[in-house]
Amino acid sequence: MSSKAALFTSYEKFVIAMLAILQFTVILDFMVLSPLGALLMPKLGISTSQFGLVVSAYAISAGASGLLSAGFADKFDRKRMLLFFYAGFVAGTLCCGLAQSYPFLLGARVLTGIFGGVIGSISFAIIADLFPMEVRGRVMGYVQMAFAASQVLGIPVGLYLATALNWHAPFLMIVGLAVPIGIFIALKLRPVTAHLETRLDKNPFLHLWHTATNSFYLRGFAATMLLATGGFMLMPFSSAFLVNNVGIPETRLSVIFFVTGLSAFFFGPYLGKLSDRLGKYRLFVFGSLLSMVMVFVYTHLGPNPIWVILAVNTVLWVGISSRMISSSALTSGVPLMKDRGAYMGINSSLQQVSGGVASFVAGLIVYQPTQTAPLQHFDTVGYVTMGTMMVTIFMMYFIDRQVAERLAVAPQRQ
Structure with missing residues (x-):
């Protein structure tokens, strides 16, 4: 392992921490909506299918935005792109916190998705630009701690505020966190412009077309679509399932999210190091098989x-x-560096759209006779999720081989 893998510079540590905290606010905005379902659905008087549409509205609008912006992603300084979309995300989240009706909330989620859905792709492009492949697992492990942090800190606090005050409070809390983070990024993050030196396509639409039709990239796009399906199908109705099927009181949901997220928070960095040490595909296979078993167990809980x-x-x-x-x-x-922003944008777009469709389909599969009755057919959602996980194991095998061949030919461009 290279010396770079053993020790990051102080600025690299800052970039990792900054991206992790930024991702925390974006992920929390999306994830907090699902556990609020048990409170929000009766409060607004909406059905499971309507709630599924609220969840998927963010994903679908994020997908459309990611695709439209992908052609421009490699044309500008990634720092400026990040700040622009983060500002829009904060505005959309504020609208969610002010929503008083189902149509307004639906529109606010669309606005939030337009800006928030692009932030992840820009962040991952920055990581790929600044860190070599041999340490990216470790970097991703730290950045992905944002998911766990949203479980450990954000969701329990959000649920507490929602039950103590109202369901608007978690979104206003996110705005309060995001504003100073955006200011700090503007002041401390250096410009990220190395990709501008290698970019060949001057026309953004031509650049988008060349990236979207590159045969080397198509497998990655296809795998991304299936990778997003599982989580988007299970998450929107997990809290309602725990309350109505498993018998967990609403007041104890925050405990479950806290303990689960705390364990994931500590496992994240270790799993990142493990992926660099043992191989990223091997860890993916292990995680997929374990997830399939546990999805079956989870969706059959009484x-x-x-x-x-x-x-x-x-x-x-x-x-x-x-x-x-x-x-x-x-x-x-x-992707090569010259295509990285466009590739990540398209990838994010496909992820969000496929996830949004999955959430909507899950809302059609799951049925709740009354607002307090157990959810029906949640196990069917589990079977579909397990099927997608099995397919991605085979798809990621070919991607692993493709990346290995690319690294052997041009390691400095990866």
Whole structure:
């Protein structure tokens, strides 16, 4: 392992921390909506399918925005792109916090998705620009801690505020966190412009077309679409499933999210190091197989003590984290630097659209006779999720081979 892998510079540590904190606010904005479902649906008087549309509205609008902006992603300084879309994300989240009706909330989620959905692709492009492949698993492990942090800190606090005050409070909390973060990024992050020296296409639409039709990139796009399906199908109805099927009181949901996220928070950096040491594809296979087993167990749960739910959720998140970290690091090696922003934008777009469709389809599969009745057909959603995980194991094998061949030919460009 290179000396760079053993020790990051102080600025590199700052970049990793900054991107992790930024991702925390963006991920929390999306993730906090799902556990609010048990409170929000009866409050606004909406059905499971309407709530599924609220969740998927963010993803679908994010997908459209990612695709439209992809052609311009390699044309500008990545720092400026990041600040522009983060400002729009904060504005959209503020609208969510001020929403008083279902149509307004739906529109606010669309606005938030237009800006928030592009931030992840810009962040991953920055990581790929600044860090070589042999340490990207470790970097992704730290950045992906944002998911765990949203579980440990954001969601429990958000749920507490929602129950103590109202469901608007979590979104206003995110705005309060995001504003100073944006100011800090503007002051401290250096310009990220190395990609401008290698970019060949001057026309952004031509650049988008060349990237979208590159045969080397198509496998990565296809895998991304399936990778997003599982989480987007399960997350929107997890809190309602725990409350109505498993018998967990709404007041104890924050405990489950806290303990689960705490374990994922500590496992993330270790899994990142493991992906660099043992191989990113090997970790992905392990995470996929573990996730498949635990999805089956989770979606077939009945009334159980809370310690059982904590154990199941913790192991499930270890599997999910293994998949997220390893796949993010591995697919970052697919595009060349000159195409990286466009590739990440298209990738994010496909991820959001496929995830949005998955959330909407899950809302059609899951049925709740009354607002307090157990959810029906949640196990069917689990079977679909397990099927997509099995297919991605084979798809990621070919991507792993492709990236290895690319690195052998031009390691400095990966």
